[in-house]
Amino acid sequence: MTNVVPLGPVATPHPGEPHTAGGLSGRLNQLRAGVLGANDGIVSTAALVVGVAATTASTGAILAAGMAGAVAGAVSMALGEYVSVSTQRDTERSLLAYERLELEQFPERELEELTALYEAKGLTPRTARQVALELTAKDAFAAHADAELHIDPDALTSPWQAAVASAISFALGAALPLLAILLPPPGTRIPIAFVAVVLALTVTGAVSARLGSAGVVRAVSRLVAGGALAMAVTFGIGQLVSTLAG
Template structure:
């Protein structure tokens, strides 16, 4: 009840009208992808090594290297990707601000035209454009033209941090399972735990994106299973051949 009372009368409690939506979705997306990548990457490596040798030392070394290297790689990748998006948004905001300063009349007509194209009458569209321009011209144009909120530009640091931490959390699961379970069942146990973990990330990803959960879970589980079977097979072949 308290949260409903804090919302404006036009806002549904379960709809993302509040500020900061892009930021939250940004780090949530990076976190889910990081966890999924950590689970698959580390599991594939340790299972592959386990296919070649039963010794814990090589498995721990390879798993730890994959865990740290992968987390850093994911963080750098997210930072570069989101930095590009942020720079593009900032460039568009600066361009729109400059146009409003240099050609305010043309910008007003443009804004009215956008609302008219959405179904408003010419007079109503112009009235809406004038009122929004008087309140905050830049915000009105960014929203109508570019679907950008200047106060909600995505942060590359948030995405990088979320991705790195999620990779570490996801990757530590298969590493611990394969090291702590008995040698006779370590590969099977790791495989099963990884499948459950991937199903969880698939469901969460689908929930965040508003898509079908079952399909997303099946898709990511199948992909992970293929990766583990492939690396284990390669590891076993190398181990049996005496190369590894």
């Protein structure tokens, strides 16, 4: 789950000083939350049910543990994503509000700032000035939100969309290892679940790499190794507990 650092008041820059903030489109944010949720659902539920299956062959016990883990994980992911994205949205709103205030109080300085930003992008001073003047005349606030903050005021991130996407994807991810360990006969449950989880993590790892423009092989290797390690550890703990209890 995403770690969240509570924010205090947004620091106020000096008039005319550029300030930046990252912004993600709603669609990309949902995809990111969805892929992360699916990965977490697969790994955490697989580790849980493999650990339980190492201690008992009872289908009811495995099902109960898996369902409890899936529900708890989905709720936890949704809550974490909601808080995280809400914090990001509050930051974006604060930056936009301060930008609007600067435009009202220091319009000339803001015009110079916008001109400098376009010069930094490679335009000549004369062209940059003309572009800044035309954009300011059309919509100064939108121009500064785009050039300075890289934020679209009309497309701020949605915490509810991210939370729902994260919860649904976690539940879908959790369903795969749960079915993979419940459907086969008791003697083949764990190896079949292991193979199914590795294949699923290969797919989600490749998707994650594509979304982040990262190397597919490295991303898949990390994810598969982490999932395999999690299952191995919980299986070992389950076997140990079963031996000590017996």
